[in-house]
Amino acid sequence: MPGNRYDRGVSVSTDDERHELLELRYGKGKAPEDLRWNDQIAGLLRHRSVRTYLPDPLPDGTLETLVAAAQSASTSSNLHQWSVVAVTEPELKAKIAATTRMDSMDLENTQINEAPLLLLWVADLSRSHAIATESGDSGDVLEQLDTFLVAATDAALAAQNATVAAESLGLGTVYIGAARNRARELAELIGLPPLSFVSFGLVVGHPDPERPARIRPRPAQELVLHRERYDTSAWREVVEEYEEEFRTFRDDVGLGFKTWRSSVVRMSSGVDLMDGRQNLDETVRARGFLAR
Ligand SMILES: Cc1cc2nc3c(=O)[nH]c(=O)nc-3n(C[C@H](O)[C@H](O)[C@H](O)COP(=O)(O)O)c2cc1C
Known part of the structure; x- marks a missing residue:
């Protein structure tokens, strides 16, 4: 699986590095402009889930x-x-x-x-x-x-x-x-x-x-960001654009073809695909929650 230097947690201090990091997050040519930066924000934007580990213990403390x-x-x-x-x-x-x-x-x-x-x-x-x-x-x-x-x-x-x-x-x-x-x-x-x-x-x-983990792209901000009032009109176009990033990411990391929409459909329909979580209601009630 190919990686990039941001997968290894390098510092992000120049404008070029910030732009590169934003393009990994949002896609080429899709980086939002005028973001404010500091080390903490750079750290947040470098996030990726890691599923491959060394067995080494963690340092004391x-x-x-x-x-x-x-x-x-x-x-x-x-x-x-x-x-x-x-x-x-x-x-x-x-x-x-x-x-x-x-x-x-x-x-x-x-x-x-x-x-x-x-x-x-x-x-x-x-x-x-x-x-x-x-x-x-x-x-x-x-x-x-x-x-x-x-x-x-x-x-x-x-x-x-x-x-x-x-x-x-x-x-x-x-x-x-x-x-x-x-x-x-x-x-x-x-x-x-x-x-x-x-x-x-x-x-x-x-x-x-x-086996480095890659930064996974996100849809454009309009998917989640509403200004003053909820706007139902923007997200369909954002989703169309996101499919391209989603496909490129999956190609890059060697995952098979599927669309983002198909992931949503799969996770939204078919309770038997919840792998046991459909029983959570019963379990939490048995454990004393939600008695009213
Ligand atoms: C509440 C929660 C539960 C998750 N559960 C799993 C899980 O069971 N297994 C897994 O491999 N990833 C799990 N993930 C990781 C997501 O798949 C991941 O955050 C998402 O695909 C975005 O990728 P990224 O974190 O690398 O940006 C979970 C994430 C969240 C927030």
Whole structure:
């Protein structure tokens, strides 16, 4: 798989380098103009998911640094309704990897076994429940949809801070939404208390320089950016233009032909293709969420 120097985390300091990075993100001739820059923004724009790792352990203090970054994220009402389970034992990682299997694609998240660290990000209302009920209160707010969303959002914000910190240290990461495929089994494997569930995983490790991950292009900003009011008219044209970048990226990294639209269709239709995640509602309710 061919790589480019930005795949290896080089600094981005000249205008030419910034332009080149933006073209990797948006496509040739499609880079937005007039962006403001600093090292942090350059780091964010260099992001790519890494699925090939060296087995080397992480330097001492890495986990604690990532957790400090995660805890520095905003957290709804300062309630800290998330947790993270750090898994390094190869046998446990292998069992967890098996729970993330995607039968519909005959694929496993092998990166979980390759990398030295798997972080499991937990939407966690268990402490709030204990504190509320121990003081004689009902804790009934914890059964609401909004509170479920608060915990899942807090976990995501914390994880993304950890991701940015890891990337700034030259490490690679990839999220594992497939951690929800067999949510009940995973909760048992890591001994989660009631009123908590793994929202997603995050693999962390040293990227294998022999198998570099590429920066994946994004659609033009008009797909996601609306000014003052939601505009339903712009996105179809953006999608047409994005198909070209999508195709070029897949050609470059040796993936077979498919359109972006076909990915959307596949992920939007056919509940049996959810690889177990269609049972998540049942699992989270059994774990005490959404009782109202
Ligand atoms: C919540 C979430 C769950 C994801 N789950 C998986 C996963 O289970 N396996 C995987 O290989 N990639 C997973 N990804 C990575 C996405 O496929 C990736 O971010 C996307 O294709 C864009 O590529 P990039 O991150 O390299 O820019 C996940 C990403 C997010 C945000």
